[in-house]
Amino acid sequence: MSYVYTVARLRGMENHILDAAFFARLMDSPTADEAMKALGETSYAQWLSAGEMGFDKAIDAEILATCRELGQFVPDPELLVLFRMPYDFHNVKVLLKSLFKVRGGDPDGRRHDLLSPLGNLSTEELTEAIETEEYGGLPYKLGDVIPQCWALWDQTKNAQAVELLLDHCLFAAMLDVAEKLGVPDIVMWVRHKIDAENLKSAIRLARMNYDPARGLPFFHEGGTFRAADAAHLLAEPQETWGKLLSHTDIGALLNALADTDMQAALSDVSKLLDEYLIHTLEGARYSIDAPANVLLYLLIKEAEARNLRIALVCVAGGLNREFARRLLSHVR
Amino acid sequence: MEFLGLSLALFGAALAAALSGIGSAIGIGIAGGSAAGVMTEDPNKFGSCLILQALPGTQGIYGLLITFFVLNKLGLLGGAGAVALTWNQGLQIFASCMPIAIVGWISAIYQGKTSAASIMMISKKPEAMGKAIILPAMVETYAVLALLTSILMLMGVQVG
Numbered sequence: 001m002s003y004v005y006t007v008a009r010l011r012g013m014e015n016h017i018l019d020a021a022f023f024a025r026l027m028d029s030p031t032a033d034e035a036m037k038a039l040g041e042t043s044y045a046q047w048l049s050a051g052e053m054g055f056d057k058a059i060d061a062e063i064l065a066t067c068r069e070l071g072q073f074v075p076d077p078e079l080l081v082l083f084r085m086p087y088d089f090h091n092v093k094v095l096l097k098s099l100f101k102v103r104g105g106d107p108d109g110r111r112h113d114l115l116s117p118l119g120n121l122s123t124e125e126l127t128e129a130i131e132t133e134e135y136g137g138l139p140y141k142l143g144d145v146i147p148q149c150w151a152l153w154d155q156t157k158n159a160q161a162v163e164l165l166l167d168h169c170l171f172a173a174m175l176d177v178a179e180k181l182g183v184p185d186i187v188m189w190v191r192h193k194i195d196a197e198n199l200k201s202a203i204r205l206a207r208m209n210y211d212p213a214r215g216l217p218f219f220h221e222g223g224t225f226r227a228a229d230a231a232h233l234l235a236e237p238q239e240t241w242g243k244l245l246s247h248t249d250i251g252a253l254l255n256a257l258a259d260t261d262m263q264a265a266l267s268d269v270s271k272l273l274d275e276y277l278i279h280t281l282e283g284a285r286y287s288i289d290a291p292a293n294v295l296l297y298l299l300i301k302e303a304e305a306r307n308l309r310i311a312l313v314c315v316a317g318g319l320n321r322e323f324a325r326r327l328l329s330h331v332r
Numbered sequence: 333m334e335f336l337g338l339s340l341a342l343f344g345a346a347l348a349a350a351l352s353g354i355g356s357a358i359g360i361g362i363a364g365g366s367a368a369g370v371m372t373e374d375p376n377k378f379g380s381c382l383i384l385q386a387l388p389g390t391q392g393i394y395g396l397l398i399t400f401f402v403l404n405k406l407g408l409l410g411g412a413g414a415v416a417l418t419w420n421q422g423l424q425i426f427a428s429c430m431p432i433a434i435v436g437w438i439s440a441i442y443q444g445k446t447s448a449a450s451i452m453m454i455s456k457k458p459e460a461m462g463k464a465i466i467l468p469a470m471v472e473t474y475a476v477l478a479l480l481t482s483i484l485m486l487m488g489v490q491v492g
Contacts, residue, residue: 004365004366004369005365007366008366009369009372013373
């Protein structure tokens with residue numbers, strides 16, 4: 001199939017994306033049953049009616065079905081691989097941390113309920129590979145990095161360090177796939193994604209008053225600014241970060257964030273960064289055959305899934321709806 | 333050298349039909365790909381998509397029209413036999429065919445791209461069909477100008 005067909009079909013599919021009016025209705029639902037009834041009138045209905053599936057699993061099923069549908073007509077399947085890769089690494093983290101607990105003497109340490117079905121690799125195969133230590137067939141250099149994770153765990157017993165190692169590997173693998181695709185917009189998106197992750201790490205570390213001299217390992221290479229530059233932020237007041245990164249695209253976002261109390265609202269920052277990543281691909285909308293439209297659609301669908309989770313958890317848990325409304329991102 | 337003039341004129345006529353036809357085929361192909369994508373999600377948009385897909389087809393018709401003009405001028409239609417042409421006259425007819433051949437070829441491709449974009453537009457905003465037609469029709473203007481140029485030039489060439 002050509003990208004002209006693909007992009008046109010995606011435009012048609014965008015008509016089914018849940019809009020602001022639907023989310024307003026969802027958030028105004030007095031009870032969880034009412035909210036589920038509203039969800040039952042959307043494309044998610046097929047998953048809600050299929051057995052005893054809760055909304056969380058129904059949302060995953062919808063995203064998975066979207067990926068499979070796109071897989072039938074997107075000319076470069078690597079675009080889908082790129083989108084699903086973070087879920088693979090999430091699953092590796094879950095499985096490794098489960099094993100750390102089990103081997104540490106906690107027989108109930110396995111948290112396979114946290115595995116996501118959205119990865120490129122089936123959760124069953126990945127679980128078997130990691131539990132049997134048969135990593136040879138795993139892609140994205142996981143076969144090399146998982147033994148390194150074990151060695152790091154044995155030395156430090158630090159799960160966060162293991163996660164960081166896996167994140168380094170994830171971003172390197174994403175950049176590799178994007179560069180092989182040869183689409184500048186996609187490469188740039190991956191680099192912006194690395195920037196966003198570095199910025200989130202910087203904000204978290206700054207909140208903890210982390211020693212700037214020891215911050216470098218928390219940052220990833222491959223973004224539009226170096227990991228060392230990100231680590232350098234920790235030594236500076238947050239108000240000056242926008243100026244320090246003014247040569248990058250994310251610098252403008254930081255300036256916009258200047259009025260936000262980053263100490264108090266990490267969730268707002270996270271939301272803005274997610275929207276920023278979608279925004280970096282929005283230029284592709286004006287092209288009839290830009291491959292970046294595939295990734296853009298998937299990110300919009302992922303934002304929709306995230307918004308649904310926020311809204312449904314808020315309604316079901318009777319949480320503050322104004323706060324939840326503020327967390328919704330990229331609602332049209 | 334006896335038939336050089338006639339050969340040049342026929343070569344021009346062939347290019348007018350061929351290049352504008354190729355352009356139209358590519359343009360319709362691009363718009364068709366887009367229409368198929370939109371109709372996969374909403375088959376009810378067939379009517380609107382068909383109109384927009386057909387727009388880049390006009391250049392091929394213009395090229396064919398010029399070819400008929402040339403063949404008529406050369407006496408090749410109707411069985412009366414070809415008129416005698418000097419190489420200079422043949423070259424003039426060849427040059428007359430070039431506006432629609434070149435502009436028709438390129439404008440049809442760009443019109444196809446604009447039609448594809450318009451098809452995507454009506455997939456989101458069906459009520460904007462009028463505007464969606466105007467955008468690719470703007471590209472058509474230059475194909476029409478090229479057609480007129482070719483016709484006027486052909487009318488100015490004295491043969492026989």
